[in-house]
Structure formats: structure tokens, C-alpha cells
Amino acid sequence: MSGRRLFRMYQDxxxxxxxxxxxxxxxxxxxxxxxxxxxxxEKIPLTSLDISRTIRFSSIGFFVIGPTFRVWYGILAKYVGSGGSPTVTIKKVLMDQLLFAPFILFVLLALIATLKGKNLQEVKEELRLNYKDVLLTSYTIWPWVQICNFYLVPLQYQVLLVQTIALFWNTYLSWKTQRKRDMMEKKVSELK
Known part of the structure; x- marks a missing residue:
């Protein structure tokens, strides 16, 4: 099957x-x-992957992130505009980065902690440890991606572009949210 035919099937x-x-x-x-x-x-051998961690992360994408991004991009297109003009693009990027990014990162980090089985106090602690760093890191990457996305990419492909770039972002988030937990567990074991 040719790439062109596969792409047409995807579009359909x-x-x-x-x-x-x-x-x-x-x-x-x-x-x-x-x-x-x-x-x-993390240099974990493929045979020792934490499959439940991967399923949790994947589930957040399926049930929350993918649908939420689709709705958000539709809202931006409807209320800000869908043309690729510089003014529309800047408005979309500002709304995306100042309103949506802080919200969706908060939700994502809270869900990751909750799905790990953390109680409310532990979720708050993970948010305290990770949220600011993750948000600031996102501001070094996503405004540039979103300028290209909103200026050049048709609405129906915007989530695909963002999620393709997010492959690297998701790698970072997975590592970051796991790393803090590992560090906390190490400190607890050292105190015993």
C-alpha cells in the first residue's frame, strides 16, 4: 500500500x-x-517495562488529551479565526499558551499522579514539585510549535502535528513525573 493511499485513508x-x-x-x-x-x-530493558505506567499515560491521551485538544482547536478556529494571518496566529498562540497550556498541564499532572494511586495530599505534592518546571519548560517549546501550527496547518491536522512533536514532549513528561517519584522514594528509604 502506497503512502499516498494510506494518507487518503487517514484523511477519510x-x-x-x-x-x-x-x-x-x-x-x-x-x-x-x-x-x-x-x-x-531511564535505561529500563524492554523486557522490564512498566506496562501499567504506559497504559496509564496512553489512557490519559485517549480519554482526555486527544479529545480536549480537538475541542480547543475548534474553539480557537470558531472564535478567533481559521485563517493563517499573522494577527489570528498571534491571538491563537497567546490564548493557547496563557489559558490552555497552564490548564491542560495541571490536569495532565494531576491525572498522572491520581492514576498512580496517589491520595489528594500526594497529588498536591507532585503538582508542587512538577508543575512550575513543566510549565516553564513548555514555554520554551510550544509557542514556536504553535506559531507554525496555527499559521500553516489546516485545523484537521493541527492535533496530529502537535501530538507528533509531543512524542518528545511526552517522553520528557513521563521521565519528569517518574523521576520526582523515584527521588522521593529514595529519600524515604534513606530515612528508614
């Missing part, structure tokens, strides 16, 4: 089922980011 399914397609692609890319974090950064 995307047109018919935009939320489902974007939920699935986000889920797959978040799972891939977690696997890369575990094997490439």
Missing part, C-alpha cells in the same frame, strides 16, 4: 471520526513517549 477516517482518530493517535503517541522515556532515558 479523520473526516468521518475526528474525535476518535485524534484520541487514538494521541494515545499511541503518548504510549510511545512513555516507552522511549523508560527505555531510552
Amino acid at each position: 477516517v479523520l473526516r468521518r471520526r475526528p474525535y476518535l482518530v485524534q484520541a487514538v493517535q494521541t494515545s499511541v503517541l503518548m504510549a510511545a513517549g512513555d516507552v522511549i522515556a523508560q527505555t531510552g532515558i
